[in-house]
Amino acid sequence: DAKTTQPPSMDCAEGRAANLPCNHSTISGNEYVYWYRQIHSQGPQYIIHGLKNNETNEMASLIITEDRKSSTLILPHATLRDTAVYYCIVRVATTWQAGTALIFGKGTTLSVSS
Amino acid sequence: GAGVSQSPRYKVAKRGQDVALRCDPISGHVSLFWYQQALGQGPEFLTYFQNEAQLDKSGLPSDRFFAERPEGSVSTLKIQRTQQEDSAVYLCASSASFSVGGADTQYFGPGTRLTVL
Numbered sequence: 679d680a681k682t683t684q685p686p687s688m689d690c691a692e693g694r695a696a697n698l699p700c701n702h703s704t705i706s707g708n709e710y711v712y713w714y715r716q717i718h719s720q721g722p723q724y725i726i727h728g729l730k731n732n733e734t735n736e737m738a739s740l741i742i743t744e745d746r747k748s749s750t751l752i753l754p755h756a757t758l759r760d761t762a763v764y765y766c767i768v769r770v771a772t773t774w775q776a777g778t779a780l781i782f783g784k785g786t787t788l789s790v791s792s
Numbered sequence: 793g794a795g796v797s798q799s800p801r802y803k804v805a806k807r808g809q810d811v812a813l814r815c816d817p818i819s820g821h822v823s824l825f826w827y828q829q830a831l832g833q834g835p836e837f838l839t840y841f842q843n844e845a846q847l848d849k850s851g852l853p854s855d856r857f858f859a860e861r862p863e864g865s866v867s868t869l870k871i872q873r874t875q876q877e878d879s880a881v882y883l884c885a886s887s888a889s890f891s892v893g894g895a896d897t898q899y900f901g902p903g904t905r906l907t908v909l
Contacts, residue, residue: 712897721796721883721900722835765834779825779851780885780898782834 681705682766684786690760692792696753700766703747709770711742712780713751715762722765722782725751756790763787794818796901798884804907805874813869813904817886824867825898826859827883835883841867874908881905 683701690696702711710729714722726733726740728749733740739752753760765785770778797816805811817824823842827835828851838857840848843864852859856875861867871878885898 721885721902724897724899727897763834779827779837779840779848780835781837784834 681768681781682783684764684766684783686784687787687789690753690756690788690790692758692790693755696756696760696788696790698751698753698764698766698786698788699748700751701748702766702768705746705768706770709768711740711746711749712767712769713738713740714765714767714780714782715760716765716785717759717762725764756788758790758792761788761790796884796886796899798882798901798904800904801902802905802907804909806909807874807876809874810870810872811874811906813871813882813906815867815869815884815886815901817865817867817884818888818899819865821886821888821899822864823887823896823898824861825885825887826867826869827885828853829881829883829903831880838869838882871906874906876908879906879908 710727712727713725715725716722726735726738728740728742742749763785765782767780799814825840826838828838829835837851839852839859841861844861856872858870881903883900883903885900887896887898
């Protein structure tokens with residue numbers, strides 16, 4: 679089962695910031711928080727990941743609380759093309775022994791409208 | 793510099809037929825994963841390869857499902873005697889390494905949509 683909890687859906691106006699929350703209260707110290715999104719009829723797309731520090735890249739920012747029990751993905755200026763299902767995933771750091779699969783929950787369906 | 797590619801993109805099979813789905817990972821990627829995504833659900837893990845070795849097949853739903861990666865590059869997922877419940881999107885993902893203490897990122901292909909009639 680997924681170790682994260684996300685709201686099933688959210689709406690956002692085009693040009694505004696989209697803030698997507700995720701709860702992961704049972705996260706372990708060696709587990710990363712990953713965010714992927716899936717646009718209709720496409721494969722999941724990697725967005726960002728972090729361990730305990732806040733992270734930013736060209737797509738989004740990831741804010742992780744100090745106790746690491748929750749996080750927020752921020753899309754600073756949402757566009758219509760950001761309409762997708764967003765998945766928050768916790769995952770142990772890979773060791774040399776084997777890769778670890780991503781365990782997807784149901785995610786949050788973000789609808790961006792003009 | 794292409795990403796992960798999968799073929800065919802769409803496959804329609806009659807119940808009982810065998811199907812083969814192909815995945816071309818990003819060149820040089822060591823790890824390769826297969827996932828199954830039912831309609832309205834998130835992807836679910838099927839199996840994992842590290843180079844040519846299949847290290848985890850715990851997600852394969854039955855012995856009708858078989859995957860291989862003989863040369864550590866291209867992978868094929870085969871489903872024998874297809875059933876209607878096999879209808880789903882089959883996703884392939886690859887990642888660059890199994891770095892110690894790191895966080896390898898998986899990159900997904902577009903998927904193959906299988907419909908079993």
